[in-house]
Each structure stands twice: as C-alpha cells, then as structure tokens.
Amino acid sequence: MNLILLGGPGAGKGTQAKKLIDKYQIPQISTGDILRAAVKEGTEMGRKAKEYMDAGKLVPDEVVIGIIRDRLAQPDCRKGFILDGFPRTVPQAEALDKVLAEMNSKIDHVISIDVDEEELVTRLTGRRTCKNPDCGQMYHIKFNPPKKEGVCDKCGSELYQRDDDNEATVRSRLATYNQATKPLIDYYQAKGLLRPIKGVGSIDDIFTQICGILG
Numbered sequence: 202m203n204l205i206l207l208g209g210p211g212a213g214k215g216t217q218a219k220k221l222i223d224k225y226q227i228p229q230i231s232t233g234d235i236l237r238a239a240v241k242e243g244t245e246m247g248r249k250a251k252e253y254m255d256a257g258k259l260v261p262d263e264v265v266i267g268i269i270r271d272r273l274a275q276p277d278c279r280k281g282f283i284l285d286g287f288p289r290t291v292p293q294a295e296a297l298d299k300v301l302a303e304m305n306s307k308i309d310h311v312i313s314i315d316v317d318e319e320e321l322v323t324r325l326t327g328r329r330t331c332k333n334p335d336c337g338q339m340y341h342i343k344f345n346p347p348k349k350e351g352v353c354d355k356c357g358s359e360l361y362q363r364d365d366d367n368e369a370t371v372r373s374r375l376a377t378y379n380q381a382t383k384p385l386i387d388y389y390q391a392k393g394l395l396r397p398i399k400g401v402g403s404i405d406d407i408f409t410q411i412c413g414i415l416g
C-alpha cells in the first residue's frame with residue numbers, strides 16, 4: 202500500500218501517519234523530518250534548507266526529489282509507504298511518478314485532509330513535537346496534550362516547539378501551500394487517486410475515515 206497524505210501545514214498528516222504506521226506496519230516518509238535531521242546535523246544540505254524552512258518557503262524541488270529517490274530505494278519501502286509532506290509541487294509529483302515507474306511501482310491512494318486556515322494556525326502555534334527523532338510524536342497544548350506537560354507519552358523524551366511554528370512563519374507557510382501545493386488536488390483528482398476527507402473532528406474519527414478508505 203503506497204499512500205500520500207496531502208493537506209495544509211497542520212492538517213494532521215503526521216498525526217495520522219503515526220497511527221497508520223502502527224496499524225499497517227509501513228514506514229512514514231516525512232521530508233520535513235528528514236530536512237530537520239539534516240539541519241540538526243549541520244550538513245551542507247541542512248544549512249541551505251534551513252533558510253527556506255525558517256522563511257516558510259519550499260526547499261528547492263531537486264533537493265527533496267533527491268531525498269525521496271534515496272529513501273524509496275530502501276528495502277523497508279517494498280511493502281508500502283506513507284508519504285507525509287511530499288510531494289508539495291506539481292514538478293515533485295511528476296518526479297515521484299517517474300521514480301515509482303522505474304521501480305515498477307505506483308501510488309494507490311492520495312488522502313487529502315481538508316482543514317480551514319484559521320484552524321491550521323491554531324493547531325500549528327500550539328503544536329509540540331517530541332525531540333526524539335525515532336519517535337517524533339506530535340501533541341497540541343489544548344487539543345491533544347501529553348499526560349505530563351512537556352514530556353512525550355510514547356518515549357518519555359522532552360517536547361519542543363518547532364522554530365517554524367510561530368504565527369508569522371505559519372502565515373507564510375499557508376501562502377506557500379495555497380500557491381504551490383493546492384494544485385496537487387487537481388493533479389491527483391485527474392488521475393482518479395484523490396480521496397478527500399474532512400480533517401476536523403477527533404483524531405480517532407479522522408483515523409477511522411482513513412481506514413475506511415484503505416479497507
């Protein structure tokens with residue numbers, strides 16, 4: 202099962218991906234997580250990517266396409282994968298189609314999670330993320346708080362607020378989403394792969410809707 206989770210920043214892609222990993226035992230591939238790891242390691246790619254990320258802009262297509270090509274070649278992707286935050290532009294989607302065709306593979310479903318903008322701002326500015334890169338669970342100070350403030354329920358690591366989860370950067374990320382990423386809804390609709398869902402409601406209800414689509 203090869204899935205794409207599509208939706209604005211804060212729509213709940215990562216939250217749902219974590220639940221899908223547990224249920225279907227397939228890996229989550231988040232270009233955002235991979236880029237943040239590169240920033241933390243201080244690699245050349247990380248240093249360049251950070252400027253775009255801090256500005257709420259997209260990292261250049263060639264960079265993220267390269268990341269995805271390498272990641273999809275890993276053996277754990279053979280039984281399926283969940284793409285979270287990729288593709289984000291039409292050229293990225295076209296490159297993905299090419300990479301998958303070379304591997305005799307394809308996308309099965311594109312789950313598009315719809316949440317209105319003001320709700321996205323509230324979600325992102327209250328988001329807290331687990332510092333442990335092997336966990337990466339996300340929480341919300343109001344909507345999904347951890348049992349103990351500042352501590353991950355799953356792994357006990359510290360929670361932090363991402364640098365780009367401040368209101369100014371969030372507004373810029375939303376503008377980027379509207380301009381560059383929204384056209385992917387039509388792109389996948391035309392291919393018959395789009396499975397739109399309403400992203401407002403409890404995390405469990407949204408998960409149930411997704412599982413209903415996947416069967």
Ligand code: ADP
Nearest residue numbers: 210211212213214215216324328340341344404
């Ligand atoms: P994305 O990966 O799409 O950017 P996240 O999964 O990180 O989004 O979710 C963004 C924020 O919204 C997090 O703080 C998360 O806890 C919260 N959240 C996720 N799903 C819901 C929901 N259904 N209702 C309310 N808050 C949610």
Ligand code: ADP
Nearest residue numbers: 210211232233253254258259260265286287289
């Ligand atoms: P969210 O879903 O909360 O917006 P992500 O973790 O997916 O956040 O992405 C954080 C940032 O990383 C983006 O704002 C962008 O700068 C960069 N990024 C992540 N994925 C991509 C991508 N596919 N193409 C370009 N830039 C990306």
Ligand code: ZN
Nearest residue numbers: 331336353356
């Ligand atoms: Zn954790």
